[in-house]
Amino acid sequence: MQIVCSREGATLRVALTGEIDQHFAAEARAKLDPLLGDGRIRRLIFDLSGVAFMDSSGVGMILGRYRKLTSFGGSMDITGAKAGVDRVLRMSGVYGLCTKGGGI
Amino acid sequence: MNNELTVGFPSLSRNESLARGVAAQFVSLMDPTVEELSDVRTAVSEAVTNAIVHGYGGAGGTVTMKLVSEGDLFTVTVSDEGRGIGDIERAMKPFYTTDPQSERSGLGFSVMEAFMDSVSVVSAPGEGTSVTMKKLLRRE
Numbered sequence A: 001m002q003i004v005c006s007r008e009g010a011t012l013r014v015a016l017t018g019e020i021d022q023h024f025a026a027e028a029r030a031k032l033d034p035l036l037g038d039g040r041i042r043r044l045i046f047d048l049s050g051v052a053f054m055d056s057s058g059v060g061m062i063l064g065r066y067r068k069l070t071s072f073g074g075s076m077d078i079t080g081a082k083a084g085v086d087r088v089l090r091m092s093g094v095y096g097l098c099t100k101g102g103g104i
Numbered sequence B: 001m002n003n004e005l006t007v008g009f010p011s012l013s014r015n016e017s018l019a020r021g022v023a024a025q026f027v028s029l030m031d032p033t034v035e036e037l038s039d040v041r042t043a044v045s046e047a048v049t050n051a052i053v054h055g056y057g058g059a060g061g062t063v064t065m066k067l068v069s070e071g072d073l074f075t076v077t078v079s080d081e082g083r084g085i086g087d088i089e090r091a092m093k094p095f096y097t098t099d100p101q102s103e104r105s106g107l108g109f110s111v112m113e114a115f116m117d118s119v120s121v122v123s124a125p126g127e128g129t130s131v132t133m134k135k136l137l138r139r140e
C-alpha cells in the first residue's frame, strides 16, 4: 500500500496504490488530514488507477476527506477506478459529489 | 469438486486482507472468472470488517471463517462471538450505520448483497453474529 501526494497550487492529487480496506483507510486518513486541515487545498483529486481492491471502508475514507475539504468550500474528483472499485463507488453515490460526476 | 476450509483469527484489522486472500485462494480452486473472484474478495472483506469493528469493537476476540465449495456453489460463513445485532432488518438497510463518527457509511451489507447471490444473518444481542453468503459460479 502506498500514498503519493502531489500539490500544485490549491490542488492536491492523491495517488493511492494497493488495497484500500479499513486497515489502509486509517493510514490514509492520518496522512491526508494534516494536508487538508489548513483550508488551502480547494481541489482534491483521488487517482485510484493503482488500486486493486476497495471496500466500503475505503468509500468511508474518501467521503470523510470530501466532507473535510468542502467544509472549506473545495471540490473533489476521482479518477482511474478499475471495474471492481468502480462498482463499489457507484453504489455509494460518491460520484454524484464529484465535479465531473461518473468518475474520470 | 467439494472442498472445505475453516480458519479462525484474532480481530485485528490487518487480518482483513489475510481473510479475503484466503477466501480468494479457496475460490481460485473453483476456476472462477476474474469478476467472481473480485466479488468474493469484496464481500468477505465487508463481513470480516464488520465482525472486527462492530462485533468486537475494541474488545477483541476470534473471527471464524468457514469456506465450502460444492460443485459450482461457493458458501462462506463469517462468525463472531461479539456484541450481536438487535434489529437485523434495519442493520441491512442501505446507508444504515450505528457508527457514523468513524466515517462508516452503512454500505457493507448492500455490497455483500450486490456481490453475492444470497446473504443471511443470524444474530442476537450479546450472542454474536454469523453471516452466510452464497454464490453460484459461472452462472451465465
Ligand SMILES: Nc1ncnc2c1ncn2[C@@H]1O[C@H](COP(=O)(O)OP(=O)(O)OP(=O)(O)O)[C@@H](O)[C@H]1O
Binding pocket: A056, A057, A060, B046, B050, B051, B052, B054, B055, B056, B080, B082, B083, B084, B085, B091, B092, B096, B097, B098, B099, B103, B104, B105, B106, B107, B108, B109, B110, B129
Ligand atoms: N458482526 C456484527 N456485529 C455487530 N453489529 C454488526 C455486525 N455487522 C454489522 N453490524 C451492524 O450493522 C450495521 C450495518 O452494517 P454495514 O456493514 O452495512 O454498515 P457499516 O459497517 O456501519 O458501514 P460500512 O460497511 O459502510 O463501513 C453496522 O453499523 C452495525 O451496527
Ligand SMILES: [Mg+2]
Binding pocket: A056, B046, B049, B050, B107, B108, B109
Ligand atoms: Mg460494514
